[in-house]
Every structure is written in C-alpha cells, then in structure tokens.
Amino acid sequence: MATRTVVNLGELERAIMDVIWDATAPLAATDLREQLKASAPGGKEPAITTVMTVLSRLEAKGFVVRDRDARPHLYSATMTREDHVAELMHEVLGSASDRDAVLARFVGQVTPHEAERLRRLLDA
Amino acid sequence: MLTVAVALALFAFALAWPVPVALARAAWPRRMPGAALVLWQAIALAGGLSMIGSLLVFGLIPFGADLPDAAGAFGSDLFAGRLPHDANFFQMFALAGAVLLGVHLLLNLVRTAWRAERQRRHHVQLLHLLSDPMPDSPGTRVIDHATPIAYCLPGAPRAVTVLSAGLLELLSDEELAAVVAHERAHVTQHHNILLVAFSAWRSALPWFPIATRAHEAVGLLIELLADDQARRTVSGRDLSRAVARVALAAAPQTDTGTGVGSRGSGARAGVKPVGAAVGAGASATARGAVSSPRFGDPGFGAAPAAPTEWADARIARLTQLPIAHVPALRLSVLAASIALVALPTLMLLSPAVR
Structure with a gap:
C-alpha cells in the first residue's frame, strides 16, 4: 500500500491540479476526491488522507492556496494553468542566466538576414 | 619571487585578453568543437590560477625565497601575529587581493551552481x-x-527532454528524431x-569582457558538439532542416505581442487541440515578445558568436561534407591546453634558483 502511494504521488499531484484548475470555484478535499473518482479510468478513488497529503504538498510548493476560515477547508489554485505555462516558457525563453538551469534550447533567435538564408535552405 | 610574480601577471594578462580574443575569432574551433572546449577550459583555469598566483607570489615576497617556503613562513608569522621587517603595504594589499579574488571566484561558482x-x-x-510523457519515447x-x-x-532523478506541441506540429518525424538526438547528446555529455x-566565471567578473566572450563561445561549441553526436544516428540534412524550421518559426516578425500566448483550457488533453489553431504567426508573436530581453542584454552584442548567429553556423556545418579530421591539429590543441595549465602551476611550485 505504502509503496503504491509513493509511486502514484506525482501522478496524483497532476490529477488533483487538473481538477482544481478546471473547477470554477474553490473545492473541499472531499469534492476533489469525488471528481478524481469520476475522471479516473477504473473509477477508483484515492484515500482521503492521501488526497490531503498531496494537497499539503501542493500548498507547500505554492501551487495551491487553502482557505482555512472555511469549514471544511477549501482549496484553489494560486495561478491558472495558462499562467504556469507562461512562467515555464519564460524560464526557457527568458534571460541568458536561465540557460544554467534550462540547458540548451534547441535553437535560439535568428537575424532577418539569416532567416532569409534559412528559407532558401528549406526551399532547396 | 618578483620575477615569478611579474611573469604570472603577464601570463594572466595574455590569457585575459589577446588569447581568448584570437580564439573567439578563429575558424578552426568550429571544426573541432571538442578540442576547442578543452582549450577554453584550460584558458579559464590557467587565467584564474596565474591571476591569483601573481598576487599571492608578490605578496609573499618578504616571507621567503619561493612559494612553498614563503607560504610556510607566512603561516607561522600569521599565528605569531608579526610581519617581516621588509614587508610593505603593497604586498599586504596583494595578499588580501589574492584571498578576496580566490574566495570571490569560488563563492560565485557555488552560488551559480546552487x-x-x-x-x-x-x-x-x-x-x-x-x-x-511522450508515448514511445522515454x-x-x-x-x-x-x-x-x-x-x-x-x-536527477533523470534528465528529461521537453518538446512543445508547436514543435511536433512543425517538424516531420525524422526532423523530430534529430532534435531529440541533439538534446540527448547535451545530457549524455x-x-x-x-x-x-563558465556562467559563474561570467557573473564573477562582469567587468571582464572576456568572460562573456568565453561563455558565448562555449555555448556555441556545445551546440556543435551535440550536433556532431546527433549526426551519428540521424542525418545531417534532417537536423539542419529542423534547425532552420525552428529558427524561422522563432524569427522576430512582430514585436507587438504582450506575453506568452499559451493555450486554452483544453491543455490537459495534450498535443492535439493545438494543431489546428497554431500558425507560424502566433508562435512568432509569442517568441518575439518573450525573447526581446535577450537583445537588451549588453553581454550579447560584443561576442563574435552571438546566439543570433548560431543557427547559421550550425547549418553551415551540417550541410557541409563530413568534417575532415586532422589528428595532428587536435593533438596540438590538447597539448597546448595542458601546457597552459602546467606553466603557471610549475611557476608557482618550482623552488627558487639559488
């Protein structure tokens, strides 16, 4: 049981984030679990403690905020999926120092002059 | 000691300016990127060693006749809290400079890596x-x-190659395989x-144009090496066409974009929904907007192999006939690299002629 949980934790993080991102309003953990069950292929739902654990992890990583005044606690995303994708892309395409972490983009910017030559190459 | 200090200073100067300038302008590194990379590392290492070594040796003149000797004497004097009678301020400044420079370079490396x-x-x-995860491609x-x-x-835990849906849309299967082979080469090497x-060196010495130049040169050489490695399993034609296509799709056609144009909420379903809607214009907008800070970076303008010329350099190589190997030239470059590092080391460690 324990090993299976560990193996699936990453996937579960994704599944939970997808539910939260697609939701129109903040969700309680139990609602989340219900929706996970609906979207999972086998209709199997994770234990509620597992869901809570993953939510805490996501909160610690800054992807999710928890409304502690609500009963039960309500969870919502800190940023939309699109904003996160934009952030990711900015790290890849952004300033030079980012190359340290995000190694070696396949090919970078070209000058207009160079672009002309590249077009001729592709037409050849 | 003074002779050694002056010789090291001259050596450090040569490695800080004329040598890297000549290397950055030379044409042969593009034929032998592996050997050229070794040479760049030797220049950086030997340059740092002789710069710090020169200050250190000058500062330790009053303590002994050669560096090992003087270092020992300096240690015992330091503990006793006294200075030799003929020590002067310039020498103490040099010593402090050597320590500061050494610590600065080291801390920068740690900080950059962290x-x-x-x-x-x-x-x-x-x-x-x-x-x-991409199916069939671990x-x-x-x-x-x-x-x-x-x-x-x-x-850790394992390297990952990331492709965008826009790329899958743009390239044929063969070209895509070429891209993946290129990226894998970066990882395995x-x-x-x-x-x-090199990025640490650059950030440690921002007032030092050579560090920027070296970082740029190394960046291009790495791409060339990865191209060479990829070409063992994929055709140079596919790889060069992939380079051209991706570069063209990123060519700045408009600067009016306001941010990264990411896709709508169907994102999770993956690759397919993107296809229909994505045109070259859309991607160019996104790229143009995001990448403009690159041009604002003053570090890039000066370097001879600015990233804007990389695609050209790579395609020129890929479309040429297989590169003729010149083992003699490669060996002499490697020998020169060893000599560059050995020379300051020997100067530092050799006993004084008495």
Whole structure:
C-alpha cells in the first residue's frame, strides 16, 4: 500500500491540479476526491488522507492556496494553468542566466538576414 | 619571487585578453568543437590560477625565497601575529587581493551552481504538472504550447527532454528524431556542468569582457558538439532542416505581442487541440515578445558568436561534407591546453634558483 502511494504521488499531484484548475470555484478535499473518482479510468478513488497529503504538498510548493476560515477547508489554485505555462516558457525563453538551469534550447533567435538564408535552405 | 610574480601577471594578462580574443575569432574551433572546449577550459583555469598566483607570489615576497617556503613562513608569522621587517603595504594589499579574488571566484561558482539547481527543481516541478510523457519515447515530455521549442533539463532523478506541441506540429518525424538526438547528446555529455562553470566565471567578473566572450563561445561549441553526436544516428540534412524550421518559426516578425500566448483550457488533453489553431504567426508573436530581453542584454552584442548567429553556423556545418579530421591539429590543441595549465602551476611550485 505504502509503496503504491509513493509511486502514484506525482501522478496524483497532476490529477488533483487538473481538477482544481478546471473547477470554477474553490473545492473541499472531499469534492476533489469525488471528481478524481469520476475522471479516473477504473473509477477508483484515492484515500482521503492521501488526497490531503498531496494537497499539503501542493500548498507547500505554492501551487495551491487553502482557505482555512472555511469549514471544511477549501482549496484553489494560486495561478491558472495558462499562467504556469507562461512562467515555464519564460524560464526557457527568458534571460541568458536561465540557460544554467534550462540547458540548451534547441535553437535560439535568428537575424532577418539569416532567416532569409534559412528559407532558401528549406526551399532547396 | 618578483620575477615569478611579474611573469604570472603577464601570463594572466595574455590569457585575459589577446588569447581568448584570437580564439573567439578563429575558424578552426568550429571544426573541432571538442578540442576547442578543452582549450577554453584550460584558458579559464590557467587565467584564474596565474591571476591569483601573481598576487599571492608578490605578496609573499618578504616571507621567503619561493612559494612553498614563503607560504610556510607566512603561516607561522600569521599565528605569531608579526610581519617581516621588509614587508610593505603593497604586498599586504596583494595578499588580501589574492584571498578576496580566490574566495570571490569560488563563492560565485557555488552560488551559480546552487541557483541553477534551485531553478531546475522549480522547473521540473512545474513541468510535471503541465506536460505529458511522450508515448514511445522515454525521458521525453510534451508541453502544450504553440511556440516550437525543444530543450533538455539535466539531472536527477533523470534528465528529461521537453518538446512543445508547436514543435511536433512543425517538424516531420525524422526532423523530430534529430532534435531529440541533439538534446540527448547535451545530457549524455553533461554540457550543463560546463555552462554552469563558465556562467559563474561570467557573473564573477562582469567587468571582464572576456568572460562573456568565453561563455558565448562555449555555448556555441556545445551546440556543435551535440550536433556532431546527433549526426551519428540521424542525418545531417534532417537536423539542419529542423534547425532552420525552428529558427524561422522563432524569427522576430512582430514585436507587438504582450506575453506568452499559451493555450486554452483544453491543455490537459495534450498535443492535439493545438494543431489546428497554431500558425507560424502566433508562435512568432509569442517568441518575439518573450525573447526581446535577450537583445537588451549588453553581454550579447560584443561576442563574435552571438546566439543570433548560431543557427547559421550550425547549418553551415551540417550541410557541409563530413568534417575532415586532422589528428595532428587536435593533438596540438590538447597539448597546448595542458601546457597552459602546467606553466603557471610549475611557476608557482618550482623552488627558487639559488
């Protein structure tokens, strides 16, 4: 049981984030679990403690905020999926120092002059 | 001691200016990127060694006849809290300078490596929430974004190659395989370590144009090496066409974009929904907007092999006939690299002529 949980934790993080991102309003953990069950292929739902654990992890990583005044606690995303994708892309395409972490983009910017030559190459 | 200090200073100067300038302008590194990379590392190492060594030797003149001797005497004097009678301020300044420079370079390396690792982890976390594994291609993930890009992330638990949906849309299967082979080569050859080291040197010495030049040159050489490695399994034609296509899709056609144009909420379903809507214009907008800071970076303008010319350099190589290997030239470059590091080391450690 324990090993299976560990193996699936990453996937579960994704599944939970997808539910939260697609939701129109903040969700309680139990609602989340219900929706996970609906979207999972086998209709199997994770234990509620597992869901809570993953939510805490996501909160610690800054992807999710928890409304502690609500009963039960309500969870919502800190940023939309699109904003996160934009952030990711900015790290890849952004300033030079980012190359340290995000190694070696396949090919970078070209000058207009160079672009002309590249077009001729592709037409050849 | 004074002779050694002056000789090291001259050597450091040569390695800081004429030698790297000549190397950055030379044409042969593009034919032998591996050997050229070794030479760049030797220049950086020998340059740092002779710069610090020169200050150290000058500062230790009053303490002994040669460096090992003087270092021992300095240690005991330091503990006793006294200075030799003929010690002067210039020598003490030089000593302090040597220590500061050494610590500065070392701390910068640690800081750069640490920041890179932190960025990488953050990026991996995001990536795993936002991308799908590519079927039939282990270690490859696809992110649902219109801009055609490919890159690789090094490191634990395993390296990952990331392709965008825009890239899958743009390239044929063969061209895509060429891109993946290129990115894999970066990972297997551990190019990220080189980039971190040279980037640390650059950030440690921002007033030092050569450090910028070296970082740029190394960046291009790494791409050439990865191309060479990829060409063992894929055709140079496919790889060069992939380079041309991706570069063209990224060509700045408009600067009016306001941000990264990411896709709508169907993202999770993965690659397919992007296809129909993505045109070259859309991706160029996204790229144009995001990449403009690159041009604002003053470090890039001066370097002879600015990233804007990389695609051209790579395609020129890829479309040429197989590169003729000149073992004699390669050997002499490697020998020169060893000599560059050995010379200051020997000067520092050799006993005084009495």
